[in-house]
Amino acid sequence: MQTEDEERRVRVSLKDVAELAGVSVKTVSNVVNKYQHVTPATREKVQRAIDDLDYRPNLTARHLRKGRTGIIALALPELGNPYFAELAGAVIDAAGEHDYTVLLDHTQGSRERELLVTQGFRARVIDGLILNPLELEAEDLAARTDTAPLVLIGERRYDLPYDHIAIDNIAAARTAVSHLLDRGRRRIAFLGARGDRASQPAHLRLLGWRTELAARGVPADETLVAPVEGWDRADGAAAMAALLDAGHRPDAVFAYNDLIAIGAMRVMSERGLRVPEDVAVVGFDDLTEGRYGAVTLTTVAPDKQAIARLAVESIVGRLEEPKTPGGADGSDPGGRARHGDAGPAGDGAGNGEGGAENGEGAVVPRQLQPGFTLVERESTLGRSPAH
Amino acid sequence: MQTEDEERRVRVSLKDVAELAGVSVKTVSNVVNKYQHVTPATREKVQRAIDDLDYRPNLTARHLRKGRTGIIALALPELGNPYFAELAGAVIDAAGEHDYTVLLDHTQGSRERELLVTQGFRARVIDGLILNPLELEAEDLAARTDTAPLVLIGERRYDLPYDHIAIDNIAAARTAVSHLLDRGRRRIAFLGARGDRASQPAHLRLLGWRTELAARGVPADETLVAPVEGWDRADGAAAMAALLDAGHRPDAVFAYNDLIAIGAMRVMSERGLRVPEDVAVVGFDDLTEGRYGAVTLTTVAPDKQAIARLAVESIVGRLEEPKTPGGADGSDPGGRARHGDAGPAGDGAGNGEGGAENGEGAVVPRQLQPGFTLVERESTLGRSPAH
DNA sequence: TCCGTCTTGTATAACGTTGGAAACACGGGG
DNA sequence: CCCCGTGTTTCCAACGTTATACAAGACGGA
Known part of the structure; x- marks a missing residue:
């Protein structure tokens, strides 16, 4: 051990490579960055030095510069x-x-x-x-x-x-609800409402639920909309339990996501409800996990x-x-x-034209x-x- | 808009702050780094400039330097x-x-x-x-x-x-097997063997399986050791199916991990085997997922x-x-x-003295x-x- | 009064990289 | 034989930060 050789070097910089190759630092930099005006001989000489020393650029420095x-x-x-x-x-x-x-x-x-x-x-x-x-x-x-x-x-x-x-959450939710309606379900619960923030994602899926029901002429029973505290299995379980405890008997469940659906299914299984015979379930996310429960879970799969x-x-x-679009070479005029x-x-919006690039900020x-x-x-x- | 002011500046450096505060760059750096020898008056002056300009240190440069x-x-x-x-x-x-x-x-x-x-x-x-x-x-x-x-x-x-x-895989596996033995199970299958590499982790858990069985005087039936191709649910399902197809009837399963256990349980449920009445299952990893199946999964939980x-x-x-250990430059006297x-x-080897540091490489x-x-x-x- | 000592602040040099411009070879044409 | 253009390489500076060395005061004791 203690070899003074390349092994021992803690950090190899361009300078080290340059010394070994007998060229300037910038030339090494040019080779590394594939700058075009480098003699094949020089390039090879430098490349060999790079390989010998196992040089790898310091990205921190490069970042500082570039x-x-x-x-x-x-x-x-x-x-x-x-x-x-x-x-x-x-x-x-x-x-x-x-x-x-x-x-x-x-x-x-x-x-x-x-x-x-x-x-x-x-x-x-x-x-x-x-x-x-x-x-x-x-x-x-x-x-x-x-x-x-x-x-x-x-x-x-x-x-x-x-x-x-x-993805288009409303359309996705409608697809899910439509799927359940197609199978004759009418009392479709929605698991995963959250009242706190209007723009919350759950709102969109709930909207899809309402929209599709309306489009199909099925009255939306808002008592079947179950709120959740979070987005995990336990929250789905709690929501489903609350729904059942309140005396509701949905024949289908559309859950905000698969985890909620899984939690809900767990509660149903504990209470003797069969899935999908008694209650059909559709989730959201297409988790691998959903494929291996006692009943595999139908789900909306975002790409x-x-x-x-x-x-x-x-x-x-x-x-x-x-x-610059045409700037094929490295010269990069006005680059920095x-x-x-x-x-x-x-504020002012003003994104009128949809031109590919309008170089001017905006x-x-x-x-x-x-x-x-x-x-x-x-x-x-x-x-x-x-x- | 277009204020030339601090808003507009995309990048504020120490130099800018120094100019505004009328001190040197290093002094600003000292303030930022809470160097102790700075007059309260100076510190405050600099701090005001920092706040005014909304200066934030450039970590890239700092990293390059340090x-x-x-x-x-x-x-x-x-x-x-x-x-x-x-x-x-x-x-x-x-x-x-x-x-x-x-x-x-x-x-x-x-x-x-x-x-x-x-x-x-x-x-x-x-x-x-x-x-x-x-x-x-x-x-x-x-x-x-x-x-x-x-x-x-x-x-x-x-x-x-x-x-x-x-973690100590052998001990962990023994614990799992012991748990099953305690409950009267004798035909305990191991799901997750892989023959290809001796040092593979599964080998250790299999070893634990063998060791515990031997320690308890239960003959190890090697035909209950099922190989897997991978570590996912599908692999566990395939392994379990193969085991059952070969006519084996274990009364318990110790799986290499929870995913394999989940896959196996899925196959059992398809074939009318009840968990845990017919077959008790212990997995490994303590996945949240294991808690929400039709049957919650007993598992070895690594910390x-x-x-x-x-x-x-x-x-x-x-x-x-x-x-250097003693370099208490004021802040944070070695506390961390x-x-x-x-x-x-x-194992045996090596770490004889518990000396704090032996600075010499090694x-x-x-x-x-x-x-x-x-x-x-x-x-x-x-x-x-x-x- | 003078000189050490201690405190506080400053100038300068790095860290490793790349851009720009200057310098340097190398031939070919005049 | 000189000069010039082309192509290649080198020199210098800069990115923003911190470490080191040092200078300038302040202060107290002899």
């Missing part, structure tokens, strides 16, 4: 919820395809933590942020000072100049891969926007000092809607679909 | 497995307590990706790495050149100078919080090691860093064993324990 890290932050409410865990996996994969790495945080649905995250995470080292807000208010987002691109996912909608990615892909592409797109243009004019926010499908299951026990 | 990023990478096999998702959440929380942020990647159990991760992730921006390897070989790890601290978690053991954190905490503390400890107390000596690897408990459930439907 303003990019190659890291995207992803902030989700909770990883314990399989939906978010699966979504996180999808985002990591999608980011990887663009050579981005994902910094992950969970907010526990706390407004404070969500706020913290929007203000530059813990570390101001990220190129962009994908956030699934639960409690955050529009004013919190409006007050955001960080300039990294932000894209929102999930059902909450804000009237703010940020890209937003969410998680699409959500992840769109979110990542939104960030990447925003990052590349300022670039991007600061000062990112701030949108603010970010045009996009509302993207990935698809969803209704996955109907009849106790089929298949292989776990790879995903 | 050589730390505050980011720990966490590489897990798969986020789709709730165990890993819950573990990831615990790691994020534990890291947060030390002001670290977590960069997350999943390796899909691919040796190639695991290798990639050990070699400095995609980005050289991490202070340390927590890795749960599945396929990685000892030689891969031995060839590692990256110098960031690495800690291994999970059941695979390597004889290498890295901290390793895993995920402890695993996460120990892993993070290992990294943080290694990072702070080089520091509890590392190094929890672990029993593990890293002493630690084998840490968080605890576990057997969680026995009798169809209790409680609230989801917060976590």
Whole structure:
């Protein structure tokens, strides 16, 4: 041990490589960055030195100089919820395809933590942020000072100049309810109402429930709308128990998500109600978990891969926007000092033309809607679909 | 709008603050870093300027200067497995307590990706790495050149100078089997054998199964050891189906993990076997999911919080090691860093004296064993324990 | 009064990288 | 043989921060 050799070096910088290769630091930098005007001989010489020393660029320094890290932050409410865990996996994969790495945080649905995250995470080292807000208010987002691109996912909608990615919740809920109606169910409960915030996602699904019932001429029995305290299995169980305790006897349940549905089914099973004979159940999220209960769960399946892909592409797109479209080479005229243009004019809307790029500031926010499908299951026990 | 004022400035640096306050850059830095020798008057003056400009330190520059990023990478096999998702959440929380942020990647159990991760992730921006390897070989790890601290978690053991954190799998498995024996079961199947790699974690649990049976004088029927292809529900279902198809009739099942147990229970329920009357089941991991099936699942619960905490503390400890212990520069007199107390000596080898630091290179690897408990459930439907 | 000592603040040099411009080879045409 | 254009490489500065060394006062004791 104690070899003075490359093994021992704690940190290899461009300078070390340059010394070994007998060239200047910038030349090494040029090779690393694939700058075109480098002699093949020089390039090879440098490359060999790079390999010998196992040089890898220090991204912190590069970031300080260029303003990019190659890291995207992803902030989700909770990883314990399989939906978010699966979504996180999808985002990591999608980011990887663009050579981005994902910094992950969970907010526990706390407004404070969500706020913290929007203000530059813990570390101001990220190129962009994908956030699934639960409690955050529009004013919190409006007050955001960080300039990294932000894209929102999930059902909450804000009237703010940020890209937003969410499936059409009303249509999805209607599909679920329609499915139950098609099977002759009429007393369809909705599990997962939450009164506190009008823009809450549950509101949209409840709206879908009401809309579809109305469209089909079935009176909506509002006593069958059960509130929940949270979004986990226990909350579904509690809601279902409350419903039954109050004397209601629905013949179907549409749950805000699969976890609530699973909790509800558990209560029904305890009370001797058979699923689906006595009560048909439809959930939301298409968790793998739902496929392996005593009864497999029919569910609305948002396209998680699409959500992840769109979110990542939104960030990447925003990052590349300022670039001149035709600037194929590396010269990048006027490249640096991007600061000062990112701030949108603010209030006044004014996103008239939908031109591909209108280089002049004015970010045009996009509302993207990935698809969803209704996955109907009849106790089929298949292989776990790879995903 | 268009105010030239603080609003408009996209980036405020120490220099700007220094100019406004009429002091030097370093003085501002001193105030920001709470350096003690600053006159109250100066401090206040600077603080006012900081507030006026809404200055926030550029962490990238700070990291470049200090050589730390505050980011720990966490590489897990798969986020789709709730165990890993819950573990990831615990790691994020534990890291947060030390002001670290977590960069997350999943390796899909691919040796190639695991290798990639050990070699400095995609980005050289991490202070340390927590890795749960599945396929990685000892030689891969031995060839590692990256110098960031690495800690291994999970059941695979390597004889290498890295901290390793895993519960005592043999003891845990014995506890599970003992529990079943106590209830009069004698034909206890083991679901989750995998022949391919001797050091595979499943081997340890299988060993525990054999050991406990032997200790209790119950002959081990090796035909009740069912192999699996993977670690998910479908694999458990397939294994159980194969077992039953072969004509075996176990009166109990000890599954390698909860997912396999859930898959197995699903098959049993399809075939009219009652749990636990006909077949008692014990799983491993204590997934929330296991609490809400038709039958709640008794399971071995590794202390995920402890695993996460120990892993993070290992990294943080290694990072702070080089520091001089007595350097009480005022703030925080050595208070933090509890590392190094929890672990029993593990095997024989090495760590003779408990000397705090032996600064001379020579890293002493630690084998840490968080605890576990057997969680026995009798169809209790409680609230989801917060976590 | 003078000189150490202690306190407080400043100037300067890094950290590792890249952009811009200047410098330097190398041939070919005049 | 010189000069100039082209293509390649080097030099210098800067990104924003903190460490080090040092200067400037304040203060007390001899």
